[in-house]
Amino acid sequence: MADTAATAPRPAVVVTVLSSVGLVASLCMTLVVPLVPRLPQLLGTSTATASWVITATLLAGAVATPIAGRLGDMVGKRRVLVATLGLLVAGSVLCAVTSDLLPVLVGRALQGVAVSAVPLGISLMRDTLPPERLGSGIALMSATLGIGGGLGLPLAAIIVEIADWHALFWVAGGLGLVGLLLVAAVIPESATRSGGRFDAGGAVGLSIGLIGLLLAVSKGAEWGWTSAATLSSAAVAVVALVAWGLYELRVRDPLVDLRLNARRAVLLPNLISIPVGVAMFTGMVVFPQLLSAPLASGHGLGMSLLAAGLTLAPNGLVMMAMSPVTARVSAAFGPRTSLRLGLVIIAVAYGAGTVLLSAAWQVSVVIAVIGAGVALAYGALPALIMRAVPTTRTAAANGLNTLMRSIGTSSASALAAVVLSASTVPVEGTLVPSLGALRTTLIIAAGCAVLALLVSLAVPSLPEPTEEVEEFGHDAEHATQAGDGEPALVRGVVRHDHGGPAAGARVTLVGVDGRQLAITHTDPEGAFAADAGTHRPGLLVAGLAGSRPAAVHVVPGQDLAHPLVLPAADERETAVAGVPEPTRARC
Incomplete structure (x- = not known):
């Protein structure tokens, strides 16, 4: 035990390495956003087919996250984290060396698997960090889901401006390789294991249900919400998820412990994650359209993609800076207070955003305040969940929570597409969203934050378990006191x-x-x-x-x-x- 303690990495090193790989994984989710208008030409395909470059990453991440979480609890969280980062590197290299559609889709799907690095990193922090560093570490790791989206757009825009589009993937692959080597070198493997057998049937059932659900949500606007493809996807999702739930209640070692996750202390934070995900991502969908809309529209600011990305950069920077603040608020007043404070800030910021749309600096201020609220909310959610689940289920529980946030961000894109396309104005031969549509979308995001706030009032307060561990019978003189x-x-x-x-x-x-x-x-x-x-x-x-x-x-x-x-x-x-x-x- 003494040798282990002597060689254990410093808490700052653990937090830096794990949050860095979480940030790289999150960056990959928005990496190709600046390329979306050019993808049909770059890949030699139609606009509808090229959109699968985004969808493939979303689907792979949704399917892989709960599976990776369960495997991490069973065989070792670091081991699974290294494997997911290896897939990220492989996917990045595959995309970097080709301009053909099919290999790019496969590579993007492999990159999407790495989003499971976030819940795995949170669980490793719980098993590795001392109590005084755990709160700030979890807050930063959880916030990387938002930080990656906030910084990914300006970073990708800069790379595309100065280099060939394949450079995006070389950069992602290089960062992923560095993260993989650092995790393998300095992060200790967790000794906490749940054991049991992997629930292959549950993995298949959940995968089918999630793919059907996310296809209906993400492709509904493109296919038509009442089209046969959308309705069929939704029907498959409902049937598969119901059958999966019944199966999970009967299997001995379920992929997702539904009984555990049905407890109010776990269920409510997971439900809250969906509207929080909607609120977080709505700004990243709406504000770029305002900033890039032509001046002739009367409300657009006519900015280039690079300038728009830099205008939105404060969102990710503020989230990063707020992580220690989130930890201090949670330590002083509890994670429920951090969550509610964050939701209030998000709602107020979106409300103010409906009138602060006439200058780039106003948008920067609004998106920065939204980032502060998201950091508080995102940092509190895993803290609440980890108080309510056994230590042997933390990776799976955090994986499910990450999945709920992903469903929220996917819903934000679909919701914004519906509202913004419903009211447009013709400008220079193209249609751009009207000012009223932009404001309506922001109001909906504020409403999601308010809804999450109301649900948070029912989240129970659980004590923080002591992190001190002592062997049974050790030091009998002081053994009776905790x-x-x-x-x-x-x-x-x-x-x-x-x-x-x-x-x-x-x-x-x-x-x-x-x-x-x-x-x-x-x-x-x-x-x-x-x-x-x-x-x-x-x-x-x-x-x-x-x-x-x-x-x-x-x-x-x-x-x-x-x-x-x-x-x-x-x-x-x-x-x-x-x-x-x-x-x-x-x-």
């Missing part, structure tokens, strides 16, 4: 040996000195949260009529790595000293 007055909170799940939840089971925490510290009962899903106060628990015992009791040693500040299984009453083997296999993992 230290620093922090609660010794233990969460987990109790199940019957046939796999079903042990609802109503009595859970008892016993201190290292043999005293009974706390008694609680499991909820309908078999979940519990037992608080030993400032005493240090050493043993957790669960019992239920019709089953034999089961026990497991516990370590304060870490949740049960596996469900605690209650054998049936007629089983001969004991369940105290010889705890069944699923309960033997160190908690």
